[in-house]
Amino acid sequence: MKTPEIPANEPARLLKLAEYGVLDTPRETAFDSLVALAANLADVPIALVAFVDAHRVWFKARLGLDVVEQPRELSFCAHVVATEVPLIVPDTLLDERFRDHPMVLNPPHLRFYVGMPLRTPDGFVLGTLCVLDVKPRTLTAAQRDLLRMLAHLAMDELEMRRQGHLLRSRQHALQSDLRHTSDEASRLASILSNAAVAIIETTPDGVIREFNPAAERMLGYTAAEVVGRHSPMIFHDPAELAARANELTVELGVPVQPNFEAFRARVERGMRDEHEWTWLSKDGRRVPVHLSLSARRDVAGQVAGYMGIASDQTARKEAEAKLRQHSAVLQLGSDVARAFTKNGTLQQRLQSCAEAMVTNLDAAFARIWTLDEAQDLLELRASAGQYTHLDGPHSRAPVGKFKIGTIAKSRLPHLTNAVLDDPEVSDREWAQREGMVSFAGYPMLMGERVVGVLAMFARHPLSPTVLEALGVVAANAAVWIDRERPEPERGDRTRPSGALGQRS
Numbered sequence: 001m002k003t004p005e006i007p008a009n010e011p012a013r014l015l016k017l018a019e020y021g022v023l024d025t026p027r028e029t030a031f032d033s034l035v036a037l038a039a040n041l042a043d044v045p046i047a048l049v050a051f052v053d054a055h056r057v058w059f060k061a062r063l064g065l066d067v068v069e070q071p072r073e074l075s076f077c078a079h080v081v082a083t084e085v086p087l088i089v090p091d092t093l094l095d096e097r098f099r100d101h102p103m104v105l106n107p108p109h110l111r112f113y114v115g116m117p118l119r120t121p122d123g124f125v126l127g128t129l130c131v132l133d134v135k136p137r138t139l140t141a142a143q144r145d146l147l148r149m150l151a152h153l154a155m156d157e158l159e160m161r162r163q164g165h166l167l168r169s170r171q172h173a174l175q176s177d178l179r180h181t182s183d184e185a186s187r188l189a190s191i192l193s194n195a196a197v198a199i200i201e202t203t204p205d206g207v208i209r210e211f212n213p214a215a216e217r218m219l220g221y222t223a224a225e226v227v228g229r230h231s232p233m234i235f236h237d238p239a240e241l242a243a244r245a246n247e248l249t250v251e252l253g254v255p256v257q258p259n260f261e262a263f264r265a266r267v268e269r270g271m272r273d274e275h276e277w278t279w280l281s282k283d284g285r286r287v288p289v290h291l292s293l294s295a296r297r298d299v300a301g302q303v304a305g306y307m308g309i310a311s312d313q314t315a316r317k318e319a320e321a322k323l324r325q326h327s328a329v330l331q332l333g334s335d336v337a338r339a340f341t342k343n344g345t346l347q348q349r350l351q352s353c354a355e356a357m358v359t360n361l362d363a364a365f366a367r368i369w370t371l372d373e374a375q376d377l378l379e380l381r382a383s384a385g386q387y388t389h390l391d392g393p394h395s396r397a398p399v400g401k402f403k404i405g406t407i408a409k410s411r412l413p414h415l416t417n418a419v420l421d422d423p424e425v426s427d428r429e430w431a432q433r434e435g436m437v438s439f440a441g442y443p444m445l446m447g448e449r450v451v452g453v454l455a456m457f458a459r460h461p462l463s464p465t466v467l468e469a470l471g472v473v474a475a476n477a478a479v480w481i482d483r484e485r486p487e488p489e490r491g492d493r494t495r496p497s498g499a500l501g502q503r504s
Contacts, residue, residue, distance in 0.1 A: 080128045197309055199309055202231070240277060365386040370481055
């Protein structure tokens with residue numbers, strides 16, 4: 001057995017691994033769902049998310065293996081960290097690196113291994129997403145691509161969490177520093193001019209007295225436009241202000257009006273007020289901010305004014321949205337895997353997939369078509385969300401016609417966030433009336449053979465991650481659709497059919 005090498009960047013790699021704070025953390029549904037999906041896609045009994053520490057390999061998620069860690073020198077995954085590229089071992093007994101490995105010669109008698117690197121944005125390989133089997137085998141190119149995609153999703157999940165922690169830590173540190181220095185008159189001017197956060201000071205009755213450069217950049221107003229002339233209410237959403245006033249009325253037990261009183265109600269009573277708001281910039285942008293308010297008092301203890309310190313939360317909100325999206329993708333994969341392990345007809349399984357797409361991707365509706373090769377025609381088999389009927393104009397779509405037929409003919413996925421400008425949307429009046437913003441579709445392939453198409457419309461923009469999610473659904477569905485074909489055709493990955501014989 002060959003002991004895995006230690007990469008040249010090992011000290012820096014271990015420091016990077018520590019930054020993520022993932023080692024020895026409890027099991028989590030997101031990662032458990034990911035390994036279940038990987039095992040299902042590869043049709044293997046064992047799947048792991050593994051991180052390679054200095055002397056051990058620790059499993060964040062595992063399926064089909066009872067141990068939570070193993071010595072690094074005995075780990076297949078350590079070879080991936082050493083080479084920083086995917087490792088595929090079709091038969092361990094034919095590979096001199098592993099043929100005398102204890103887990104090959106003894107239970108569980110591992111014979112097959114594929115490890116995809118978990119790579120950070122700056123290039124460090126921290127571990128693997130891997131699948132294993134007790135019999136020799138191979139994977140298709142599509143299976144390898146999907147496993148690589150799942151490894152990216154696992155790393156994205158960790159990266160979003162790390163970025164979120166960093167943002168919150170920096171924000172708290174900055175707010176703490178500003179609170180300690182805001183009463184020091186000798187430093188106030190410097191803070192106002194150079195702070196990365198918006199600082200707005202008002203008179204006791206709410207007229208803006210100071211408006212620093214960061215506030216100008218964030219809101220698009222110059223200090224000359226607002227100082228002495230306006231209250232901060234000029235850039236607050238009236239609906240949010242009314243909702244906050246109602247909250248404070250309940251909390252404080254006294255009526256609070258939806259005006260400047262909603263900002264000062266807590267702080268004038270000696271309480272801290274930190275709240276998330278949506279600011280409205282001069283050009284109409286909506287800027288999410290975290291606003292910390294405090295009262296400035298004179299030597300007699302009377303309120304001399306109010307100070308607000310606001311940090312732009314756009315980056316954090318975007319990071320949280322990405323994290324939610326990646327979690328939704330993982331949950332979708334889990335739901336789809338579960339749908340195809342339940343008893344039922346193919347149509348029932350496909351319907352469960354369409355419902356999972358609607359639930360996890362916030363689709364207005366989702367549909368799945370299968371291909372009738374004899375007629376070169378796509379037939380609607382599942383529909384969920386706003387529309388559940390299986391009849392109508394798009395229940396039978398010729399290959400090459402409409403968006404669905406175009407995807408089938410090209411064998412390429414498609415995503416647009418400009419549905420109203422898409423010439424292949426046949427009913428733009430319907431799209432405008434229903435508020436449809438985006439469309440995503442994915443071909444279901446078995447090798448070079450198209451077996452169907454799945455697609456969804458949504459009332460919000462979709463990111464490219466949605467196509468990755470649909471790819472996972474398509475790969476699972478294609479296997480089951482192929483199993484329904486007559487036995488002589490099943491598994492034939494090369495025979496073209498109708499208009500799909502050539503790429504367009």
